[in-house]
Amino acid sequence: MNISVPKLKILILSTPVGALGSGLGGGVELTISNLAHELQSRGHTIEIIAPAGSHLGDLSIIQIPGELQLTAQTQEQAAAIVMPGDPVLANMWATARSIQHDYDVILNTAFDWLPFYLTPFFDTPVAHFVSMGSQIAAIDTAIERVAIDYPGTIGVCTRTQAQTFSFADRCCVVGGSGVDPAVYQYCDAPENTLAWLGRISPEKALEDAVAAAERTGIKLKIMGKIQDPDYWAQIQRDYPRAPIEYLGFLPTHELQQALRTCKGMLMTPRWVEAFGNVAIEALACGVPVIAYRRGGPAEIITDGKTGFLVEPDRVEGLVAAINRLAEIDRADCRHAAETVFSQAAWGTVMENWFVRLVV
Structure with a gap:
């Protein structure tokens, strides 16, 4: 029996370390592009919030000005949380909060402390796609709090990645991407x-x-x-x-x-x-x-x-x-x-994850 999947309005927040299309975001850029295209092909409505100057073909992007964030992989495990004077990350999430009620679910792809800290201040469910293993202790702590308080909202790419965190058993393995x-x-x-x-x-x-x-x-x-x-x-x-x-x-x-x-x-x-x-x-x-x-x-x-x-x-x-x-x-x-790593196969995994958080 075929079970109908509800059509969702999904807001995706990009990485704050660089404009989409610049290459500064690494694999997250391809992940967002492939996921957005796949979900759109299934009838879902997709909007992306990203730093100014972003472009991903025909995808709709809300451009947000501000200073870029430091990448987590360039910092030490004991590093303090640092934000520039006019942080694009904070500006992106302020925009998301102002329009959150237009969407069924919000997807965070930023590996940074702020989105996890802000999760309790959102009414719309926030799914966090964590694209790196343990890097900074303060971020690990913020992710763990969300994993405890909002079960099922922390998605990771692989079991190996999950095992770098002390809360591995609270993570959902959703894969890292898929190709067309x-x-x-x-x-x-x-x-x-x-x-x-x-x-x-x-x-x-x-x-x-x-x-x-x-x-x-x-x-x-x-x-x-x-x-x-x-x-x-x-x-x-x-x-x-x-x-x-x-x-x-x-x-x-x-x-x-x-x-x-x-x-x-x-x-x-x-x-x-x-x-x-x-x-x-x-x-x-x-x-x-x-x-x-x-x-x-x-x-x-x-x-x-x-x-x-x-x-x-x-x-x-x-x-x-x-x-x-x-x-x-x-x-x-x-x-x-x-087969295993196709965009369609990964799209089904992500679609099911979002539906679980919404219904």
Whole structure:
């Protein structure tokens, strides 16, 4: 028997660390875009609140001015909560509170203290999509209070991510994102090149991928926003002979064109990655993923079938896996993206989560 799903009006609040479309928000940008498009296709009404200058194709965005917030991953565990003088985060949530009664549910995608603190001041249910593991103790405490007082409202990407928090059993595992396979072109005849995608900042450990490219002599295509210019400059100084090419921060249609022809993609996070949107983008192109056995990627990649999981922080493990890429059937990678990690499958999970909070 088919159960009718009520059509919802959903307000999504974006990350306050950068305008949508700038690349500063990392995987959250793709998450919001894919979720909004999927839910709209199901008849739900979607509105997004984001920093001024945001753009996500044809999606409706309420542009909010103000100073951007520091990213949590650049701060220490014991860091104090800090906000600029005219915080875009506070401005976004003030706007949300003023229009909250026009919506059935509010989705928070900001990993910051303020949205959790403000939850009791909202009448409309707030679902919190937590896209990082434990980073700052003060934020952990704020999330835990919401998890206790508002059961079922804390959504995380993976079990591995949840386990970084002391309140893991109070989290709902809802996945990190999903891809529309129609947007990504499958390639079964790759070139002898590798790819690395992500924000260029120390916790992503790009230098390990560059070192692996240098040892194998295989060209590495690097795609992503340079968040830490000094870090990027240091990598270039440390590996002057590495066969690397920086392609910049690319929109999806250009990214998949560059990615699909690669024989493999490397994921080298130094921290516990909550999910790994770039992994499912690679799979959608038929590109096997070589990742450290740490965090979300370890729950995405099936070792020996859609890529390889290697010992964390070991360049020699990356090199050994690169030499085994021919063992992977690229069709298996594409199949995983079309089924387990499809936008439609993830949309159903998120839709069900929202309905539970509303009814």
